[in-house]
Amino acid sequence: xxxxxxxxxxxxxxxxxGELDHHxxxxxxxxxxxxxxxxxxxxxxxxxxxxxxxxxxxIALILKLHRRLRESGGSAWVENAASQPLRVIDASGIExxxxxxxxxETKA
Numbered sequence: 001x002x003x004x005x006x007x008x009x010x011x012x013x014x015x016x017x018g019e020l021d022h023h024x025x026x027x028x029x030x031x032x033x034x035x036x037x038x039x040x041x042x043x044x045x046x047x048x049x050x051x052x053x054x055x056x057x058x059i060a061l062i063l064k065l066h067r068r069l070r071e072s073g074g075s076a077w078v079e080n081a082a083s084q085p086l087r088v089i090d091a092s093g094i095e096x097x098x099x100x101x102x103x104x105e106t107k108a
């Protein structure tokens with residue numbers, strides 16, 4: 001599991017790559033929290049385009065990120081989820097709380 005980021009004009013984009021399971025979530029969230037503390041973004045995008053696998057612990061990470069941004073007056077959402085993580089997201093029902101932007105080719 002690797003975490004990459006890009007920051008531009010108040011928007012922090014976080015790229016998760018590899019596999020996000022209960023073994024990786026704690027370390028990944030620690031990296032994300034450091035990035036949030038460093039940049040203090042108003043918007044945060046969690047890009048899952050290169051995430052091959054995610055279990056339900058990934059849902060907890062998404063919700064924690066969303067809550068942290070909301071508490072500071074910002075917003076967070078998920079973009080470009082690959083097929084398998086998108087199935088987990090869909091099954092969880094978190095789209096009622098967190099915006100999930102889906103690639104057109106993922107919908108098919």
